[in-house]
Amino acid sequence: MNFTRRRGTIAFFITLGTLLVGLAVTLNIGWVVLNERTVALAVVGIILFAMLIAGVVLNTVFLVREIRRNERQDSFLNAVTHELKTPIASIRLYLETLQRRPVDEAQRQQFYTNMLADSDRLLATVEQVLKAGQLGQRHRQQSRTLIDLGSLLSECIAITLQRHHLPPDAIVLQPVPGGVHLRVMGLADDLRIAILNLLDNAVKYSPEGVHVRCSLAITHYTWATLRITDTGVGLPPNQHKRIFRRFYRVPGRTMLRIKGTGLGLFLVRSIARQHGGDATAASQGPNMGTTITLTLPLANPSTASEASSSMANGRSYPTMKERA
Template sequence: MSGRLSITLRLTLLFAAASTTVLLLLGYLIGGSVERHFAEQDMEVLTGKLKLTQHALEKVGSNDDLGALREQLTNSLIGHQGLAVLVATQQGQVLFATSGAEFPRELSRRVQAGAIRAATWKGKDNQPQRGIFALAQSGIPGAPPAIIAVATDISHHAHFMHAFRATLWSVVLLAACLTGFLGWIAARRGLAPLQAITREAAGITAGRLDSRLPVDTVPVELAELADTLNGMWARLEDSFRRLSNFSSDLAHELRTPVSNLLTQTQVTLSKARTLDEYRDILASNAEELERLSRIIADMLFLAKSDNHLVVPNRETVNLIDEVNGVFEYYGILSEEKSIAMTCAGNGCVSGDRLMLRRAISNLLSNAVRHTPEGGRIAVRVDDAEEGAIKLSIENTGETIPAEHLTRLFDRFYRADSSRQRSSEGAGLGLAITRSILRAHGGEARVSSENGITVFSLEFAPG
């Protein structure tokens, strides 16, 4: 944990590094521009004096004119502090030199005819110098070209650049610190909504799952995160609510048979009974135990389904044959209520025959139970979209309110009194049906309007 940097610190370092880099680059460019400007100024002065010296040397027609050359050059240098001029033969004989002039010999020897050589060097007292060298022809017939060197002291330039760089580094250091501080403030303020989200998330408990983040008040960049968290909390709230309702319903379903068994056993033990009475009591207890066994078996099946442990065996199943087989089981009950039952269509799916028959039986049992006397139940198998198969079970009766439709497949869910499950079942049939269909890659659906309720089993292609 100690080796990890916070986002605030990372942003602060990034701001500081970015500003330092920009300032250094800007200082380098400005410093280079200033140095080039000084060099251009120096070269302009040096080139002017070089041309003046070349012109004066061209007018020297004999050795007697050298005196006039010295006087002319001396007069031309009046007012030019720090400027030095040297005129010498290639053999090293000095024809003219200003006081204190000092030029590197190795540089002057490299001068070529028709070219001007520029250079910088350290003079006496370690003073920086900038100068140019060139060959010039005198007016003396047959005389070889002379070397002309012009230099100037650039100490003031060096002092300026030294002060400039010192100022630049100071400004860069100050700007880096200031930018880092301002970046820290900006990062803190920018991450404040994220910290608010963190505080809100930390306050979420099982009793506060209804809390939601205000998406409209967070920055655009965090809106998607807020939406995701709100969606997660909504799913958790729904899951907790369902779990709470399920626990309550399960306790209610188990309480009745357990209470019946306990009461009946206590009453039986209160006094001696005849053999027939004991036999009747044991038969009644067996019925309650069978009910408990069914509930436990159904719950185990649903638990396996929730954990994707229900793996159906695959075989070709003719849905119409399975429906007809279930029709025979409910035939007597439908005749008692004068319910007309029809079956049409054709379709085969790949799945577990016993599981699919159980799903169909659950839906037909539900339809027979809630279809009024004289009503009808119609089963149809059709080809759905893209090769899918759809089995629909339609029955007449009261319309189921829309608010109950989405929850009919929940465990132990009770709609209004007209749709409540009888004591024959534990209220898990529709939930098991949906689990079976999902294990086969399909889905169970329901719709109800105008006194017609339709349960559909939709099988995926395959």
């Protein structure tokens, strides 16, 4: 209902802006025709007309943008409320069952396992929201360390398999060409969050079966590239960049059935850029799967010394666009 109302409001402001622009054009043309012999007045009229048109267009764009931003924030609040309420309700139900009637030891242990899983889900949601707030602070005084991406990726795959109760072959890690170790300078906790978000998304948006491929490679001699490919719902052509916005979720019936906060890929891109890299998405279309590529600069002795001095001075690495 709110979605339909907001769509109507956006259509109203766009229509109003179009009508105002059309009215201004008509009045200006009529005014110029009536005063065609007065060149000075015609020039002044054209300038005022351009200013009026610019004001109307900017006002309409601003209003539409604010409506869409409020829509994304409302969707985020609804999603977070669901993500918080569901595990809390589940934990409460298990506790009430244990309190009201006796259960055998096997069932009790199963209850404990389910409650731990729900608490992990609750904690993951809270940490995701907190991390999104922390990433808004540009100067973060934390020491960067040398990280083996292969080991970190294997650890994240094991966590994801356990978290979603998947068989080992659901997420396949392809061997690195040449068997080399890809190391980067960074914050291990942040990169772990980024990779876990990518894996969770690949699992979550594969409702017909999880078949995820992960690969690591060196590109352009100085970059470590992580690609995570699924066979899930895919992306429409105009959504490849939008999915990295804060609170943004792809519209559609399938997406409505899949719960989320709209922060996962925003965190991935923010973390990648804070490490001097970037994150991109590619898909051949709906139901054709999605590939998310995370690119980070490889570590070397000069990078390590630069990281130490940069953190001491409160600076961060240049991004891929700045390096180009």
